[in-house]
Amino acid sequence: MAAIVALSVPAAAADLSVVVKGVRNGDGRVLLAVCTAATFLTPDCALQASAPAKGGAVTVVVHDVPPGRYAVQTYHDENGNKTLDRGLFGIPLEGIGFSNDAPIRFGPPDYAVAEISVAEPATGTAITLRYFTER
Numbered sequence: 053m054a055a056i057v058a059l060s061v062p063a064a065a066a067d068l069s070v071v072v073k074g075v076r077n078g079d080g081r082v083l084l085a086v087c088t089a090a091t092f093l094t095p096d097c098a099l100q101a102s103a104p105a106k107g108g109a110v111t112v113v114v115h116d117v118p119p120g121r122y123a124v125q126t127y128h129d130e131n132g133n134k135t136l137d138r139g140l141f142g143i144p145l146e147g148i149g150f151s152n153d154a155p156i157r158f159g160p161p162d163y164a165v166a167e168i169s170v171a172e173p174a175t176g177t178a179i180t181l182r183y184f185t186e187r
Contacts, residue, residue, distance in 0.1 A: 064118070064119055064172050065115075065116040065117060065118055065119075065172070066116075066117050066118075066119055066170050066171060066172045066173055066174055066175055067113055067114070067115050067116075067117070067173070067174045067175075068086060068099075068113070068114045068117045068124075068170050068174075068175050068176075068177070069111060069112075069113045069174065069175070069176045069177075070084055070111070070112050070113075070114070070124060070126070070151075070176070070177055070178065070179060071109055071110075071111050071176070071177075071178040071179075072084070072109065072110045072111070072112060072126055072128075072149065072178075072179050072180075072181060073108075073109045073178060073179065073180045073181065074109075074147065074149075074180045074181040074182070074183075075105050075106065075107055075108060075109065075110050075128055075147065075181060076107065076128070076147060076181075076183060076187065077105065077107050077130070077187070078104075078105050078106045078107055079105055079130040079131070079132075080105050080128065080129045080130040080131060080132045081102045081103065081104055081105055081128075081129050081132065082102060082103050082104075082105050082110045082112055082126060082127075082128055082129070083100070083101075083102045083126065083127055083129050083134070084100065084101050084102065084112045084114065084124060084125070084126040085097035085099065085100045085124070085125050085126070086099035086100070086114050086117055086122045086123075086124050086170075087099075087122060087123050087124070087125060087163075088122060089123075089163045089167075092123045092125070092163045092166070093125065093160055093163075097125070099114050099116075099117055099122075100114070101113060101114040101115075102129075105128055105129075105130070112126070117170050117175075118170075119170055119171050119172055120169075120170060121167050121168070121169055121170075122151075122167065122168060122170055123150065123151055123154075123163050123166035123167050123168070124150065124151035124166070124168065124177065124179060125148070125149075125150055125151075125160075125166075126148070126149050126150075126179055126181070127144070127146050127147060127148045127149070127181075128146050128147040128148075128181055128183075129146060130146050130147075130187075131146075136148065139185065143184050143185070144183075144184055144185075145184075145185050146183075147181035147182060147183045148181065148182060149179040149180055149181045149182060150165075150166040150179065151166045151167070151168045151177055151179060152165060152166050152167070152168060153178075153179060153180050154166040156182055
């Protein structure tokens with residue numbers, strides 16, 4: 053009987069609120085993904101959200117995040133094509149950022165540098181976008 057009761061209790065989840073700073077304009081959307089070590093830097097992160105862009109800061113909330121350790125990746129999809137556009141040598145043409153404002157040096161950061169802890173009932177963090185090209 054105890055096993056049946058335990059199975060009927062809903063799994064705990066948190067809301068992750070991310071303030072994305074440094075958005076250069078109001079074009080497109082700010083897309084965000086909450087990733088495990090296995091899905092970091094891939095399009096396979098199960099937890100995703102977005103918000104309309106606006107110059108300055110945008111808050112993106114991801115609901116129902118199971119408590120645990122994750123890295124957050126975000127980008128400003130200025131042209132709305134749902135793809136991080138890249139130029140010569142793979143340099144991003146749109147703003148990108150990672151949790152802990154993990155540094156981007158000759159490529160994306162390691163998962164361990166961007167890893168944050170998400171706890172119930174809510175967790176907040178901030179990420180500053182970095183743009184490598186002028187508009």
